[in-house]
Amino acid sequence: MTIRFLRGPSQDLRRSTIDNTKLIEALQQAEVIPLGPATRGTRYRVDSSMIDNEKLISHLVDADGRRTELLAQEIRESAQGVYHGKQSAAPMPTITHPPNGWMRVAAEFIFTKKTVRGVFEPLIADQAYEWSEAVAEGRVWKVRWLTIKYAALFGVGALAQALSALKVIAAVWKSG
Amino acid sequence: MADFSNIPRLSAKEAAILELLIARHEMYGLEVVRASNGHVKQGTLYVTLNRMSEKGYVESRQEERSPGAIGPPRRLYRATGYGVMVFEAWADMAARTSLFPSMEPTR
DSSP: OOESSSSSSSOEEEEOOOOOOHHHHHHTTTTSSSOOOSSTTTEEOOGGOOOOOOOOHHEEEESSOOOOOHHHHHHHHOOOOOEEEEOOOOOOOOOOOOOOTTHHHHHHHHHHHHHIIIIIHHHHHHHHHHHHHHHHHOOHHHHHHHHHHHHHHHHHHHHHHHHHHHHHHHHHHHHO | OOOOOSOOOOOOOHHHHHHHHHHHHEEEEEHHHHHHHTSHHHHHHHHHHHHHHTTTTEEEEEOOOOOOOOSSSEEEEEOOOOHHHHHHHHHHHHHTTTTTTOOOOOO
């Protein structure tokens, strides 16, 4: 007999092949048991007292879409034990300082206050905006990519600003 | 033939930015880059906006922050009345003469 959850991952739980790790994921996503740690390698225990029996039964439907109490006991028994955190979830890096904190220091050292305010502060604000968006979405590689991208954008901006200043100097030189 | 000699110079990038700011009223720098379909690059955007601000084509203000917001405040840019006039004159000039690059749609 096939049992599936109304919510959570779209997987079937077959009587003979209940995969305990997938079962725990399904139970967590259906909020039948509290969410355990998602970080790789973390161990946590699930016991019968953590399982909300009413929720478990309310989420189970048979192959014809009818609610069923069948297998609830078996699922409760199968779900008990010690589990490891998700193998696929890479831990987010700890935020100890803002990304590319050197940019403001470098800009203030090289350029005038007016240029820093007009050119580099908006760039730093964009970086913080995009960076926090990526962190909120848990996109580790985007976070890393943005750090590199904005370092490069700072370089391009600094070069463009320097060239712009040189053009002004050249124009003054020619007119003089 | 019309005399265009007294129209302030406007680069293609400045024109693309002004066109977007006039159409959308007020935008963040990042929105300008995303809306321009590659016509405006993020690396040189703020240098260009800063230059346009000095010329009086655009003005900017800091965004209003909600309590608890993190990160430095972003800037919102809009075209000035002078900027709109210059853009319209430039667009008219570009449409009338083949000596100048024709305007390409940025949206």
